[in-house]
Amino acid sequence: MPEKATADARPILSLKGIGRRFGGLDAVRGVDLEIKPGERRAILGPNGAGKTTLFNLISGEFPPTSGTVHLFGEDVSALPARKRARMGLARTFQTSRLFGGLTVEDNVYLAVLGVRDGHLRPVLNHEDSEMRERAREIATQMGLGEVLDREVAELSHGEQRQLEVAMARATDPKLMLLDEPAAGLSRTERQTLTELLLGLPEDITLVIIEHDMDVALRVATWVTMMYEGQVIAEGTPDEIRANEMVHDLYLGRRHAA
Amino acid sequence: MNISVRSAPLTRPEKIGLGVIAVVALLAPVIFSNFFLSALLTQAIWLGLVALSLIFLSSYGGMVSLAQVAIFGIAGLVTANLSEAEGGLSVAIDPWLAAIIAILVAVAVALIFGAIASRSEGIYFLMITLAFGVMVYYFFGQVTSLAGHGGVNNVAIPGIVGDRVNDPASFYYVSLAVAAACYFGLRYLGRTPFGLTLQGIRDEPTRMRALGYHVEVHRTLAFGVAGLVAALAGVLFVWWGRRIGPGAVELATVIDVLVVAVIGGLYRLHGAWVGALAFVLLDNYTRRWTPEIGDILGPERFNTLLGLIFLAIVLISPGGLVGAYESLRDRVRAYFAGRRGDVQEDASLAPPAPDGASGAAAGAPADRPNGPVAAQADVTFQRSKTQTATPEIGGEE
Numbered sequence A: 001m002p003e004k005a006t007a008d009a010r011p012i013l014s015l016k017g018i019g020r021r022f023g024g025l026d027a028v029r030g031v032d033l034e035i036k037p038g039e040r041r042a043i044l045g046p047n048g049a050g051k052t053t054l055f056n057l058i059s060g061e062f063p064p065t066s067g068t069v070h071l072f073g074e075d076v077s078a079l080p081a082r083k084r085a086r087m088g089l090a091r092t093f094q095t096s097r098l099f100g101g102l103t104v105e106d107n108v109y110l111a112v113l114g115v116r117d118g119h120l121r122p123v124l125n126h127e128d129s130e131m132r133e134r135a136r137e138i139a140t141q142m143g144l145g146e147v148l149d150r151e152v153a154e155l156s157h158g159e160q161r162q163l164e165v166a167m168a169r170a171t172d173p174k175l176m177l178l179d180e181p182a183a184g185l186s187r188t189e190r191q192t193l194t195e196l197l198l199g200l201p202e203d204i205t206l207v208i209i210e211h212d213m214d215v216a217l218r219v220a221t222w223v224t225m226m227y228e229g230q231v232i233a234e235g236t237p238d239e240i241r242a243n244e245m246v247h248d249l250y251l252g253r254r255h256a257a
Numbered sequence B: 001m002n003i004s005v006r007s008a009p010l011t012r013p014e015k016i017g018l019g020v021i022a023v024v025a026l027l028a029p030v031i032f033s034n035f036f037l038s039a040l041l042t043q044a045i046w047l048g049l050v051a052l053s054l055i056f057l058s059s060y061g062g063m064v065s066l067a068q069v070a071i072f073g074i075a076g077l078v079t080a081n082l083s084e085a086e087g088g089l090s091v092a093i094d095p096w097l098a099a100i101i102a103i104l105v106a107v108a109v110a111l112i113f114g115a116i117a118s119r120s121e122g123i124y125f126l127m128i129t130l131a132f133g134v135m136v137y138y139f140f141g142q143v144t145s146l147a148g149h150g151g152v153n154n155v156a157i158p159g160i161v162g163d164r165v166n167d168p169a170s171f172y173y174v175s176l177a178v179a180a181a182c183y184f185g186l187r188y189l190g191r192t193p194f195g196l197t198l199q200g201i202r203d204e205p206t207r208m209r210a211l212g213y214h215v216e217v218h219r220t221l222a223f224g225v226a227g228l229v230a231a232l233a234g235v236l237f238v239w240w241g242r243r244i245g246p247g248a249v250e251l252a253t254v255i256d257v258l259v260v261a262v263i264g265g266l267y268r269l270h271g272a273w274v275g276a277l278a279f280v281l282l283d284n285y286t287r288r289w290t291p292e293i294g295d296i297l298g299p300e301r302f303n304t305l306l307g308l309i310f311l312a313i314v315l316i317s318p319g320g321l322v323g324a325y326e327s328l329r330d331r332v333r334a335y336f337a338g339r340r341g342d343v344q345e346d347a348s349l350a351p352p353a354p355d356g357a358s359g360a361a362a363g364a365p366a367d368r369p370n371g372p373v374a375a376q377a378d379v380t381f382q383r384s385k386t387q388t389a390t391p392e393i394g395g396e397e
Helices: A051-059 A081-087 A104-114 A126-141 A157-169 A187-198 A213-219 A237-242 A244-256 B012-031 B034-061 B068-082 B095-117 B122-142 B168-189 B193-203 B205-210 B215-241 B251-264 B271-289 B299-316 B320-340 B344-349 B374-388
Strands: A013-022 A025-035 A040-044 A066-071 A089-091 A175-179 A205-209 A222-227 A230-235
Touching: A013 A051, A025 A051, A025 A066, A025 A230, A040 A051, A040 A213, A051 A066, A051 A081, A051 A089, A051 A175, A051 A205, A081 A089, A081 B205, A089 A157, A104 A126, A104 A157, A104 B193, A126 A157, A157 A175, A157 A187, A187 A213, A205 A213, A213 A237, A222 A237, A222 A244, A230 A237, A230 A244, A237 A244, B012 B034, B012 B168, B034 B068, B034 B168, B034 B193, B034 B215, B034 B251, B034 B271, B068 B095, B068 B122, B068 B215, B068 B251, B095 B122, B095 B215, B122 B251, B168 B215, B193 B205, B193 B215, B205 B215, B251 B271, B251 B299, B251 B320, B271 B299, B271 B320, B299 B320
Parallel strands: A040 A205, A040 A222, A089 A175, A175 A205
Antiparallel strands: A013 A025, A013 A066, A222 A230
16 A cells, blocks of 8 residues: 555645635535645545535635645645645646637646746747747647647647646646546546546656546545545545445445436 | 637738738828828827727736726826926926836836736726726816816927928828837737736636736736836827827727727737727718718717717627628638538638648747637537536535
8 A cells, every 4th residue: 555655754735624614604624634745645525525625725726714734844824826836736627727718838838837937028038948848748748749739729628628637747746636637528538538647757646536436546546535525534445435435425326326 | 708819820812911001001101191191090000009008908918908098198198297388397308208207107007007906807807997097087187287277288299200290201100110119019928928928817817826827916017018008109199189188088088999999809909900090080081971861860970870880890790890800711711711622621620731840939920820610619618618517516616
């Protein structure tokens, strides 16, 4: 079990008693979570379990109403998203958030530029050629080599999901949060995506929210199960598959439907 | 909606057309009468510059600002006050120095406006910028020590620029040069890290934050850039009319500039001058052409006809005159592509792109093949987006 191998390492991400309230709704309630470097973690749970809210708290979209977030050993609870991104955190979005009016290459280029300096540079120079080179390289690795010059609005849904992952990858992150990367993909596309995820460098720590068990349990080595804003079970993919409660709450309901 | 500032590569007829336009623009003082040159063409140039600052913010930054006329007016007012003039302070420094200080002041104000407005979006952004516009208008109307009682008149202008009445050609060329510099400058800026970042913010500010960008700072600076363009227009305006008063920044002017930008095309920089020229020509000639139809229409009611024409343009083409032209061209191209080969779809999807290799280079031209079916693809994209979005409860997204 990889858990043991990295048991001594300091957590790359640690949530302590984190919670978030939206009006009368406790979307996330007192969640503790530790992710070790190099881990591949899946977060499962039915719709409304608070998974995406948890991601938003980790990435800094909005601050928690209670608890703290430690990223790479630092308390980042009060830091805005852009600072966390520049520390080495990358994320994808459940509904694609891409730059529809730009080409695939420009999209990945902006991801490469984001974690560097020079956002305000009003002239082109050699750095741009180098960043574009890097953008094309990553996009090609992620299976988008054929559509580099296409505008994103013209891409298929599957290509857009691949681009979501490619943009997160292009920031050379230490920790990557993937929010339902396989949402809406066909069976073939899901297989392609799974291969892409398995092919990511091992030093990138992965946390993945995914409803599709074929993708989630194949990529992950450790699984956290959420329900109504709380963590209700943790374990290896096999343990989670065998867990009765998980079945009742999630798998059972899903497969019975 | 997906805004793209890229347009298809130019066809040969288009290149010839552009060449003709360039030649006409350069030889305008020889071709046209002095009235047409100074009253219409030159006016279209500075009016187009104000619209350009609005179009830049909306097409590259996704911000439709109603404050550009205010920035334009501030630059004009400062120029008029610092130069020798009747009314206002009449500080009477060198007109060039006055213009430079005016531009700096206007850009500083634009940055302050930008810093305040950059945190809001959509209708709130529109309301905040409208408030800036109205604020500046009342300032003009009430601070008579600066704006005079009947405006600031007989403003001194630099000798080289020339009075537009006595030396229309010289004034025209100065305006043309400023306009060309702004247009090509902004086009270039669009491909630099600053410009691409701005376009990313236009499409997905949330994603940009997650990538490490400071969205508000960037929007504020874009406001400063647009402010520079509006300020240049303000200086030209004062030199052109040799006067400025509250009328220059009233709400009607704000609406005029918005109309110019919309009928020209909100998503293409050159739409600014297409719109401005159409506006100036219609404004001038509808007064004579408007037919007499009982009490409803007549030369004194030319505004009705003007309004109907603008309404028709916007209804027919959301992209304004430039958008209408582009969709017509794409249709013609798709028609001929369909007749040429059997594989119609392929031909219309990807017009032969000889720039494949050059497109790979950094700083490649922004104009790359853009399938005529882009609009259609856009619709399907939106649809698939809604279909696949997993319905989750309020807090999830």
